[in-house]
Amino acid sequence: MNIRELISQYCDKTEKKGNGITIYSGSAPEPIETPELFAYLDFLSDEPSRKIWHSDDYRMFLTEIDGKITVYEHVRLANYRIQLLDLQEKYGEKKEKELPDLADAFAFANREHKNDTRKSGTPYITHPMDVASILLKENASHELVLAGLLHDLVEDTDVDIETIERRYNQNIADYVDAVTEPEEFRQAANEDKAQNWKDRKEYTIRKMARANSEIKLLSCADKLANIRDLICDIRMEGEGFWDKFNAPKEDQEWYYRSMLESFATGPQNIKETRAYRDLEECVEQLF
Template sequence: MKIRELISQYCDKTEKKGNGITIYSGTATEPIETPELFAYMDFLSDEPSRKIWHSDDYRMYLTQIDGKITVYEHVRLANYRIQLLDLKEKYGEKKEMELPDLADAFAFASREHENETRKSGTPYISHPMDVASILLKENASHELVLAGWLHDLVEDTDVDIETIKRRYGEQVADYVDAVTEPEELRQAADGDKTQNWKDRKEYTVRKMTRANSEVKLLSCADKLANIRDLISDIRMEGEGFWDKFNAPKEDQEWYYRSILEAFATGPQNIKDTRAYRDLEECVEQLF
């Protein structure tokens, strides 16, 4: 059954909230089946009294609790994420390992990036710290924040995706893999990073255009952390700082504007997130 058919069949009340949420409610005497493009959240459900589903495609979630049907439709992505977090807070079991997991990811990333520095000379671990912080402020999932800590490991160290999967789970590994350049492009970059810079960036723009909202948000946090550092470094060192990059300023502008467009494209766009708006402002400030 499609979600609109379910709403039409079971819901006789509609309430619009000022924060961009529409709530449909009604009753159903029989258990309902999972609607198309929805996923059943078994870890929040308590059969037979409570069932909960969510849909990233529609930015909705659906509950059937003690015979009452409620559909929450979200105009803005942020509302959708916040409401899902509220559901997890209300019905989910507390994950006592979350903070230790984050601490372990920080220690792991710190160790692997130990001998690396940013172009400014600062320790490289400052960048994953910034990315994770941006994601935390977006109320991103635990897995996405972990991926923020770990997102550069495959490209910049000897750590592979299988190691990340074994230590932190398949979802975290999938997020990291989604923002990692393919091996053939990385191998080409080992020879002359300037020569294939455009190929690598064009690949990233194409991939982010088709990515889901979580992957776009992870990539956006990465780009936002980078451009904030760049603005600060140019303020301190002057326009000559551009000479440290593999592409000139005009090519960098093309890339940042193209990736912004990719993040804003399609039903999985992230235009309403703080990270996207901050990145947009930084691009206008820098270029």
């Protein structure tokens, strides 16, 4: 049994702590077995009254004390490990010859983003992993999935488009370039991101309205991953989380709704994709 099945079956209480810890608790009518990806900590356990397991992959501790089940999950630390496992599982159906490229793109992105974090404090690599996972669920091309892993390198690191083209190929570089702000915007943003925020977003909105379906899907996956994180962060930290952004909530709403319109525009629209519909639902949920 995996841990999510165990929590669903035995735990009827959930408590979220402000430090990113979630605690699940409940009762088991009989002794439980070691869940998948967990290790039994016999040196901390005192059978039969107390059993303790730990999972580095899930960033969880599981205890069973006199029939009472408690699971301690450090949500923020767990995210990128679980997403990586999920990505590996979904990619398992792809051709073996494509796996080295995926591993290389992940390692490259992870190395270049190693000093970066999301606004929530989680490792930045969790975001391109989210984007790649969304694209996999759309059965996107191998090159578009790789572009999902690499899409923020030019904007957020010292990597340039030419490096991506040399390391991978022209198509992947073109995908990344299509969702990267022009250099003049990036230079201005380095001075004051809030000052030219709307100009940058208006440019992106116009560009996506004219883009082909693959580029729209890549950009949509990026926005979907962002808004899912945003919903989670606001749930954990409250409305004050908006203060970390370069534009207020009402401007963010304008941007997300405008991007939805762009993705739904023209014969190359992506209105029928899962990513678009999920983004639409998230926008209604958040705003």
